[in-house]
Amino acid sequence: xxxxxxxxxxxxxxxxxxxxxxxxxxxxxxxxxxxxxxxxxxxxxxxxxxxxxxxxxxxxxxxxxxxxxxxxxxxxxxxxxxxxxxxxxxxxxxxxxxxxxxxxxxxxxxxxxxxxxxxxxxxxxxxxxxxxxxxxxxxxxxxxxxxxxxxxxxxxxxxxxxxxxxxxxxxxxxxxxxxxxxxxxxxxxxxxxxxxxxxxxxxxxxxxxxxxxxxxxxxxxxxxxxxxxxxxxxxxxxxxxxxxxxxxxxxxxxxxxxxxxxxxxxxxxxxxxxxxxxxxxxxxxxxxxxxxxxxxxxxxxxxxxxxxxxxxxxxxxxxxxxxxxxxxxxxxxxxxxxxxxxxxxxxxxxxxxxxxxxxxxxxxxxxxxxxxxxxxxxxxxxxx
Amino acid sequence: xxxxxxxxxxxxxxxxxxxxxxxxxxxxxxxxxxxxxxxxxxxxxxxxxxxxxxxxxxxxxxxxxxxxxxxxxxxxxxxxxxxxxxxxxxxxxxxxxxxxxxxxxxxxxxxxxxxxxxxxxxxxxxxxxxxxxxxxxxxxxxxxxxxxxxxxxxxxxxxxxxxxxxxxxxxxxxxxxxxxxxxxxxxxxxxxxxxxxxxxxxxxxxxxxxxxxxxxxxxxxxxxxxxxxxxxxxxxxxxxxxxxxxxxxxxxxxxxxxxxxxxxxxxxxxxxxxxxxxxxxxxxxxxxxxxxxxxxxxxxxxxxxxxxxxxxxxxxxxxxxxxxxxxxxxxxxxxxxxxxxxxxxxxxxxxxxxxxxxxxxxxxxxxxxxxxxxxxxxxxxxxxxxxxxxxxxxxxxxxxxxxxxxxxxxxxxxxxxxxxxxxxxxxxxxxxxxxxxxxxxxxxxxxxxxxxxx
Numbered sequence: 001x002x003x004x005x006x007x008x009x010x011x012x013x014x015x016x017x018x019x020x021x022x023x024x025x026x027x028x029x030x031x032x033x034x035x036x037x038x039x040x041x042x043x044x045x046x047x048x049x050x051x052x053x054x055x056x057x058x059x060x061x062x063x064x065x066x067x068x069x070x071x072x073x074x075x076x077x078x079x080x081x082x083x084x085x086x087x088x089x090x091x092x093x094x095x096x097x098x099x100x101x102x103x104x105x106x107x108x109x110x111x112x113x114x115x116x117x118x119x120x121x122x123x124x125x126x127x128x129x130x131x132x133x134x135x136x137x138x139x140x141x142x143x144x145x146x147x148x149x150x151x152x153x154x155x156x157x158x159x160x161x162x163x164x165x166x167x168x169x170x171x172x173x174x175x176x177x178x179x180x181x182x183x184x185x186x187x188x189x190x191x192x193x194x195x196x197x198x199x200x201x202x203x204x205x206x207x208x209x210x211x212x213x214x215x216x217x218x219x220x221x222x223x224x225x226x227x228x229x230x231x232x233x234x235x236x237x238x239x240x241x242x243x244x245x246x247x248x249x250x251x252x253x254x255x256x257x258x259x260x261x262x263x264x265x266x267x268x269x270x271x272x273x274x275x276x277x278x279x280x281x282x283x284x285x286x287x288x289x290x291x292x293x294x295x296x297x298x299x300x301x302x303x304x305x306x307x308x309x310x311x312x313x314x315x316x317x318x319x320x321x322x323x324x325x326x327x328x329x330x331x332x333x334x335x336x337x338x339x340x341x342x343x344x345x346x347x348x349x350x351x352x353x354x355x356x357x358x359x360x361x362x363x364x365x366x367x368x369x370x371x372x373x374x375x376x377x378x379x380x381x382x383x384x
Numbered sequence: 385x386x387x388x389x390x391x392x393x394x395x396x397x398x399x400x401x402x403x404x405x406x407x408x409x410x411x412x413x414x415x416x417x418x419x420x421x422x423x424x425x426x427x428x429x430x431x432x433x434x435x436x437x438x439x440x441x442x443x444x445x446x447x448x449x450x451x452x453x454x455x456x457x458x459x460x461x462x463x464x465x466x467x468x469x470x471x472x473x474x475x476x477x478x479x480x481x482x483x484x485x486x487x488x489x490x491x492x493x494x495x496x497x498x499x500x501x502x503x504x505x506x507x508x509x510x511x512x513x514x515x516x517x518x519x520x521x522x523x524x525x526x527x528x529x530x531x532x533x534x535x536x537x538x539x540x541x542x543x544x545x546x547x548x549x550x551x552x553x554x555x556x557x558x559x560x561x562x563x564x565x566x567x568x569x570x571x572x573x574x575x576x577x578x579x580x581x582x583x584x585x586x587x588x589x590x591x592x593x594x595x596x597x598x599x600x601x602x603x604x605x606x607x608x609x610x611x612x613x614x615x616x617x618x619x620x621x622x623x624x625x626x627x628x629x630x631x632x633x634x635x636x637x638x639x640x641x642x643x644x645x646x647x648x649x650x651x652x653x654x655x656x657x658x659x660x661x662x663x664x665x666x667x668x669x670x671x672x673x674x675x676x677x678x679x680x681x682x683x684x685x686x687x688x689x690x691x692x693x694x695x696x697x698x699x700x701x702x703x704x705x706x707x708x709x710x711x712x713x714x715x716x717x718x719x720x721x722x723x724x725x726x727x728x729x730x731x732x733x734x735x736x737x738x739x740x741x742x743x744x745x746x747x748x749x750x751x752x753x754x755x756x757x758x759x760x761x762x763x764x765x766x767x768x769x770x771x772x773x774x775x776x777x778x779x780x781x782x783x784x785x786x787x788x789x790x791x792x793x794x795x796x797x798x799x800x801x802x803x804x805x806x807x808x809x810x811x812x813x814x815x816x817x818x819x820x821x822x823x824x825x826x827x828x829x830x831x832x833x834x835x836x837x838x
Contacts, residue, residue: 286837
């Protein structure tokens, strides 16, 4: 048993934890990142890899745009390639209602300075001839991008380590106590770690710490059914999403198509399993063949999902605890945490070092659940 | 009526179906193959004039008997050839038949999915003209084709001499039969091999026949490379005297023994444990083949044991199913069957040490050798990923970082070699390297299988 101390302890070695560790270490903070398994192995490592800007929750745009700049600068900041590609993102509408929805998304995006292209029927066929006959309109956002989630988090964690952060994999936290103005963590091997600030970014496992300090959120685990096909010649540039959510897909330059879709599927954080029901795979296969008929004979080679944390209003918890000074939460990213991960890490580092961040995070306060959860339309659409 | 579904129409599946039918059940027998018999007792296409008597040699009678029994059985069961089980969800099997997805529910599931070759990569192994030993036999039995005119057989398996003899009988020239195991290792394993003297004798007899025919037979070789520009031109190896030798050939069959096909058992919820003799993760089963309530495993898909063990273990699993359905089983006959299965599998365990899986050879492969053909990942890329800070030490994590095992075959080919490279790189035994987790689909399926997109 040993006793160590650090400025900031971060619990959860996902994308959020790794970026937070990186920015804190860069600001000269002594940081210990504690991960029960290996870094970036849960939803940070198995998500779809979308860095989508259009169609986000309006209150998230300042954070989202700040985050995109960090993704765009990934190689220079982190010193490794994470297969970042500025692919653009194509949102498809199949009827007039969906076209109206696209238009309202576009106006929100534009009000935050994003440039959105409206694409009519003729241009759709001309620019993306592999699209089926049924889409009637689309919006295209050129700045949207994709990256490889399997590579991103370990790369950021290595960069954090190079800045001096202590990355402790295969380490569980068994107890957390208040101690003066800080905390004492007990680790599974019996080691004690004292810290001034504590970041709870433990994903689907985050309530254990929040509830220890008398606050909670209606968090539940789920995952997107995903699959990948065999590779075939690279034709599909942008990341493509049917606005009804039945398919979101992209082709990577080596040729494979990666797909995710709704409804999401159950996941079990205790057994660490997120099996994909075959009926959801079949539904997604059918939906993909509908959007891109040329893929009908393309073979699916593997399915997977992940354990993501969801909240009924479909936006995350980001910010300081309302019960405990020095404690910060960032969890419940509802399947869209990959894009904002770097920005969240940057904001958390600013809150911890400077006492505040310039980025508005009000909507993401954990206190919003004290008056009972609101259920978003997105929630009804994405779950069955 | 209770739905018993058997997957695999080899000796295990056929024997199980026979017994279940005799006891009043009407099992469903699903098989990926177009014709029954499994891999070993594969039935050639109907219009193919192949002399199966000659091809099957000492096993010709068993071959004929199994197919006779199947022909008598088929009208009374629900037999579904050409049907892939691509996923399992609770008590539902997801099938692919004639390009379309369908499902079948089961109360009891017997998986007799058979085995495939365990591949040990070497420089040049991805060249056209390199086959697995099993693949070489499939070409022969299914299509009446040879993989080449001048064929080299390389590996560590008693099946090398069997296949070489079949190839010679069908008119191929045998460039060399090169066994990586030294003769001494085989002698040391003799006591275990005596558990099944008939099989041992058969192996020796094949070898004798090859020697009499003047085939070059080498033991204790160290493979160096497969050479060729656009396809196989030669096998280069170091013989037991330390001399480098080059054998011109136009095809090579690689045989390093078999491994159970366990993806379906994995999807059906079987537990796995590392077996240090085979250096493989094998599904955990009881003496009757039970893996979990309602799930039974038999044949080479459960434990490598050969055709006779497969048949006996299929019967045994059928007894277990009947017993679990409340039918009294004859204790003496199941005990005898269990002993027989045990003895035959013990023999295979002996073989596994006589014809050792070349773990040291794999661990010392040059960095440039391709490990994963589907994703084109080299041995060096895996080692480099492991050597990094926060680098992986377990196969699934290595797969995530390098794509090794992520392609069309889902690691069925590169998995065992990857496990050795990872174990060596991490300084661990094979158990700590872990096993690639199974995911649907078991084999690739086209989007169109899901139905018309309209």
